[in-house]
Amino acid sequence: MHDLVFRAGRIVTPAGERPGCVAVRDGRIAAVLPIGAPVDGEVVDLAADEVLVPGLVDTHVHVNEPGRTEWEGFASATAAAALGGVTTLVDMPLNSIPPTVDVAALATKREAARGRCHVDVGFWGGAVPGNLAELRPLHDAGVFGFKCFLLDSGVEEFPPLPPGELEPVLRELTGFGARLIVHAEDAESVDRAPAPGPAYRSFLESRPRGAENLAIAWLLERARWTGAAVHVLHLSSSDALPMLASARRDGVDVTVETCPHYLTFAAEDVPDGATQYKCCPPIREAANRELLWRGLADGVIDVVVSDHSPCTPELKRGDFGSAWGGVASLQVGLAAVWSGARARGHSLADVVGWTATAPARLAGLDAKGAIAPGRDADLVVFAPDEPWVVDAHRLAHRNPVTPYDGRALTGVVRGTWLRGRRIDVTGPPAGRLLRRGAP
Template identity: 55%
Template sequence: MAHARASVIRAGRAWIGGAFRPADVTIQGGVIVGVDDPGRSARGTTLVPDDAVLLPGLVDSHVHVNEPGRTEWEGFRSATLAAAAGGVTTIVDMPLNSLPPTTTVTALEIKRAAAAPSAYIDVGFWGGAVPESLGALAPLHEAGVYGFKCFLSPSGVDEFPHLDRAQLLAAAEEVAALDSRLIVHAEDPALLHEHGALGRGYEAFLASRPPESEASAIDTVIDAARRTGCRAHILHLSDAHSLPAIRAAKAEGVALTVETCPHYLTIAAEDIPDGAAEFKCCPPIREASNRDLLWQGVVDGTIDAIVSDHSPSTVDLKRSGSGDFGLAWGGIAGLQIGLSAVWTEAHSRGIPLETLVPLFTTGPARVAGVARAGVIEPGVPAHLTVFGVDDPLVIDATRLLHKNPITAYDHRVLSGRIRRTWLHGKAMYNVTEGGAGEAPRFRGKPRGRLLSAASARVV
């Protein structure tokens, strides 16, 4: 049998072993087979321009694809195309808001069947821990989910109810016995004050979900992880004042990780206009002073990952209630532009790209336990992306590849954009260099693979 022909990608700045350096990355059969100092020009060599960097394909461990059941909100085709345009080559899909939610093996099989013909990038799946599934998580774990998501406050959809404190502890015990992960939406419902209509002003919505709610729930998660030995993960941290408790728990040896999201690092509550429900998410975007403290958590390493929490819906749902923040659907669409948004803010603060790259690659891969993702090294799938660090990018919601043209980033002027993406060694995304408005181009049919935690060692 003839061997696949090797190809080479040469870059003056490639992210290798936690630093940028010149490298020739050799690819054969969809796998990286060599990472070497640049040599003489060879036939088939692709050159990365000097004003761009070669990165591992990004990993996003927090994406709501919503297919099947709410595919009008998003779907595997639209979500994975948008991801590729954002340099993301691996996502882990959340167990809601699809119908059925991924709380049984049958539901997982339904979701995999929906993803298989439509995924342009690699896709893994989280399972769900709801009251009805406690005590019966093992089959879903054995079927290959990367861990189990739960809520401590109402999720917003009736088919995915939240856990109370006793149920959280039971879930943590069960997940610890499986050597899996428990990922938690941490808000304490006893401290939430949202009751129907709140009006068009953002201040009332922000007051309805105070930081004390996050802090209380995070303390509950830390206690459960400490008591059971469960690996626990705090989803979408918005309350920076909870960082000291997280730091202390980590220093104590509690198996705890935490993520935040681009919208918490790049948007401030003071700047959200009245009636702009595209900014509604839970937990909420908080004040600029809080944002500054979150950035300290990024720089000092307390925060393990930056992920999108891409949680889209139709425009009608986001606009329901005519801009009333209490009535509009929550969730921010941003899968395609996370690195650009965060890099723009980081650069303005004098924070180097080197600080961010692990948080978009190895960080989320480790949070989820996705093996062989987020690195450029021999033996791993050849998932790569080229990032033009100074390229202008003006966000137009109607031109993003998300299914619905509404996002909190609309009209933002960003610095840095993805130019090219390879999946399993195949060039599958390209955009004309030099501007912000060109239409992206995709090559070939969907080649994404469905990932299973059961087929790889959990790390």
């Protein structure tokens, strides 16, 4: 007997889109069968306008709990994730207090998350000045890799790695096979740039493409020297695509992500003073956006994840110099990426690859990210042709601040299942806390 069987005219599998049945037993996908196959168990019949896709894996989320729970928190973040089709997220090590830079801080964060998560949650560790000896213990405790900044992070408790400390960190991580994920902007370039004011153009000038390009080039060379595995976070500068492709051809172990806001918005359309669009690195021009889409199509960019970095409305007040830099988008990411992808001729299978399969691979989450036998039955019923307009006050994010407010998108999540159990965000949370390497 199967516990549950999904029957759909469209299922996005690793082999492409097909009609069929997905049979679930004990929280795992037992089989993917032809649509007319005899099945036993409770049947969920999808409507003609619905597609079954795997739950998204978002490897770039700032939950901010404990310490800054008024910005977000595990309960609200994971509810928003589930409503947006995300069944697994990996939490960043900063903006919470304490930051996840040692095993004690990881234990504190896990305790804060316990019993509050509607989806499965894992954790990145942090690499900061002076914690080289903490990296192996954090790895052994189950973090999925390590994040560092190459310039000021925006919070004093998570300082950047100075140039002299990056190479020792890379060599240390190479010794036990961990990946360093990097916020790559050059500190001196940003320090020497003009300060931003109310105009969005002034903010772009304060975080120039050159700062991103230089930091990425600098990182790639050190990865080449050490043999380390590195990941470039939230790529916004399309200028960097040729050198990333070149480094990969040379055998450098580098992966790359971008985010829905870089694929959706354009600098030319950001109103002056609209600090809900502020993020670092910044949203750049429309021509740059189209080149990022080309980078995805060419395979230079591997994954699309949210970089959900919310805050209170008060912290978004002021100008582009003083307001908090971060975009809240966890619940709308799938619809935003699909809306842009379909307009450019990409398939839903492409979007699933970028937002589910590739992020699962990045984090080593072998049971996630695809509809295939043996994987977790993390499944989403998605209506790809249904239009809607984002209302920030109706999202499950803790604070109603997002540049997507009022944005017309296409694609609605009608139901999300975690390990074969439909998620009800008004009920008891059933998400698990994940550890690297654990089944």
